[in-house]
Amino acid sequence: DAKTTQPDSMESTEGETVHLPCSHATISGNEYIYWYRQVPLQGPEYVTHGLQQNTTNSMAFLAIASDRKSSTLILPHVSLRDAAVYHCILRSMATGGNNKLTFGQGTVLSVIP
Amino acid sequence: GGIITQTPKFLIGQEGQKLTLKCQQNFNHDTMYWYRQDSGKGLRLIYYSITENDLQKGDLSEGYDASREKKSSFSLTVTSAQKNEMAVFLCASSIAGTGGSQNTLYFGAGTRLSVL
Numbered sequence: 001d002a003k004t005t006q007p008d009s010m011e012s013t014e015g016e017t018v019h020l021p022c023s024h025a026t027i028s029g030n031e032y033i034y035w036y037r038q039v040p041l042q043g044p045e046y047v048t049h050g051l052q053q054n055t056t057n058s059m060a061f062l063a064i065a066s067d068r069k070s071s072t073l074i075l076p077h078v079s080l081r082d083a084a085v086y087h088c089i090l091r092s093m094a095t096g097g098n099n100k101l102t103f104g105q106g107t108v109l110s111v112i113p
Numbered sequence: 114g115g116i117i118t119q120t121p122k123f124l125i126g127q128e129g130q131k132l133t134l135k136c137q138q139n140f141n142h143d144t145m146y147w148y149r150q151d152s153g154k155g156l157r158l159i160y161y162s163i164t165e166n167d168l169q170k171g172d173l174s175e176g177y178d179a180s181r182e183k184k185s186s187f188s189l190t191v192t193s194a195q196k197n198e199m200a201v202f203l204c205a206s207s208i209a210g211t212g213g214s215q216n217t218l219y220f221g222a223g224t225r226l227s228v229l
Contacts, residue, residue: 043204044203046218
């Protein structure tokens with residue numbers, strides 16, 4: 001899987017909207033963009049994923065650039081429970097290729113009351 | 114919904130000891146994975162299995178064995194624990210081993226290993 005680049009950390013205040021960027025300049029056409037988040041003493045939790053179109057669910061909005069070389073996870077009205085490490089990952093659609101999911105260090109999101 | 118249960122939650126071992134970690138899932142998922150997470154680093158794939166009795170090496174398989182005894186369980190063995198080793202071992206499962214947008218991984222809470 002191709003690599004992604006994320007800022008090491010970001011800080012926000014409760015109630016604000018947070019934009020978490022991810023760069024994936026070498027993404028290939030058959031790779032999905034996945035976002036997971038992880039809190040201490042827990043495994044990563046699925047947040048959302050997308051291929052080309054922006055997507056939205058109850059947790060977040062994923063904005064994907066038209067050239068797919070970057071994406072932004074948007075968390076509306078963050079709460080203290082949203083404080084976590086957010087991982088942006090690329091996952092191949094090819095058979096067998098998506099088994100080797102590679103996580104980087106991710107972005108540590110701190111939320112201030 | 115389902116759950117992934119990893120046992121034990123904490124494991125303290127001695128140098129050179131053989132240690133076994135267990136993972137159970139009730140999602141009825143086909144594929145199961147073992148990842149290692151070191152402090153301040155990302156996850157690295159150790160082994161995965163796409164069905165019962167199947168075993169595939171990941172990027173970090175040296176020093177480990179794994180066994181998919183049945184569809185719902187996947188165990189990992191540290192063949193010889195290294196002194197001062199500290200890491201979190203995460204088990205995960207997904208629907209199938211083939212490509213597709215729905216192949217989301219679900220993770221357990223992890224087993225925290227410390228070697229004295």
